[in-house]
Amino acid sequence: MADLKVVLSDPKTGKAYNITATGAMAGSLIGKKVGQQMSADALGFAGYTIELTGATDRTGIPARKDLPGAGKRRLLLSESTGFHETYDGERRRKTIRCAEITPDFVQVNAKVIEYGEKTLEQYFAPAEPEAAAE
Template identity: 35%
Template sequence: MANFKLTISDIKGKSMSKELKDNDANPLLGLQLGNETDATIVGLNGKLKLTGGSDKSGVPMRNDIHGAARKYVLLSKGVGLQSTETGQRVRKLMRGNTVSEEIYQVNCKFDGELPVEASAEDATESTEEKSKDKKE
């Protein structure tokens, strides 16, 4: 019963969000950050590389913590830590690098370009043109 919100970015910098529920989300369970998976689970042709994520309470995943557990880690820089002074270290709660059922959001990188979808403005223009044609 895993539910994931997938944020997919492409090589051009565009991103999109997809919601995966139940059986569609099962291929992601057990994968670690940095692993690649097939993009057909979201309806794309190519590969998805897992780059990060967070759990249901907003705790970020970190690549150098093994497993799926939440741990307090002493950090001086990197993922999950805002700017610090030189030499300052902070103990923060982090999530491991393995995707489990507690994960809510998974960030991915797509190896190609995301398909271009028609914007909302184009859709309204086309409906206005159709209504004008019907009136004439």
């Protein structure tokens, strides 16, 4: 199974949190599409709903939510996801990934849509060291 890095953004606080998804956590993301909403219970966030906002593969090729299916495509692009023009009217042929999340992806970006009972800061707070017994 593929390992994925999930970057979870919290629109309320403006913070982003990094999650390493392995095994079943990564499997819950495989087959989903960029732009799709899903429950974050499989990632360990009870009551949360997230939206997948983007993804990249190991070579840095971004995914676009308007391309159906899985795999790569070479598209003639103007200013959009995957290409930023250097002069007005510039177009260039670039390789872009399709919207479906596959094991070829390395990073998946997501944002919180609905919040659960616990805050994200409580999930990601560093564990307090136990007091040394004397």
